[in-house]
Amino acid sequence: MNLVKKTLLLAVLMVFAFSSVVFALNQEVYPIKGKHKGGDVTPKEAYKMLRKDPKNTFIVDVRTRTEYQDIGHPIGAYNIPWKFYTTKVGKKGYKKVLNKNFCNDLKARFNPETDTLLMMCRSAARTIASTTAAVDCGFKADKVFNLLGGFEGDKVKDKNSPFYGQRMIGGWRLEGLPWTYKMDKNLIYQPDLKK
CATH class of the missing domain: 1.20.5 (Single alpha-helices involved in coiled-coils or other helix-helix interfaces)
Incomplete structure (x- = not known):
């Protein structure tokens, strides 16, 4: 040779x-954190999907309103919380309750027949349940995706690392994708505007 x-x-x-x-x-x-009825996409794959079909592809940020505002969110992400904080305090801090209007909130903003939803939370745990809920309320399973890594990513698990316990593994923000703190009235949780 x-x-x-x-x-x-x-x-x-x-x-x-x-x-x-x-x-x-x-x-x-x-890593895939659990089973659900939709698909899975990485942050970069989700960004490509948004750019390819911006009229029918949307990020649904299912974090709490406080997380959406104070930690930041992808530019153009709609906030429809999966859970709300309560005033009750438990062992791990304030308790949360399920958003009983989640399905109706989704249908008020998006078209189940044509729209692709990219479900995002902090680290892709809440989106497992919210992805299945979106499919159960009429959105097509091949058009609903769990955004792996979420906005902040996962915690460093190496106890010898100076970053142990901090969210520094993956996620939308750490991938360097566009995000903001800006609160756009068209994107925040709409029922709050009626109060």
Whole structure:
């Protein structure tokens, strides 16, 4: 085998090996956290979907109103909370209650026949339930997605890391995708505007 063929073969093998490592790393950063009735997308995949069909693709930020406002949110994300904070305090802080109007809130903003929903929370845990809820209330399963990693990503689990316990693994914000603190009245939780 001459030198050119060997070099070409080595280059192909290196590309294959690098691609496998990148795929494995992506799976590690964005693990599937549970079963639901929709699909799963990474933040970058979600961003591509938004850019490809901005008239019918929407991020639904299911975090609380406080998280949406104080931690920030993707530009253009609609806030429809999956749960609300209560005034009752438990062992882990303020308790939350399910948004009983979640399905109606979705249908008031989006078309179940044509719209693609990218469900997002802090780290993609609440979106498992909210993705299934969106499908159960009439949105097509192939058009509802759990945004893996959420807005903030997962916590560092290495106890030896100076970042242990901090949300620094994956997520919309850490991927460097567009986000803001700006509160647009067209995007915030609409029932609040009627109070």
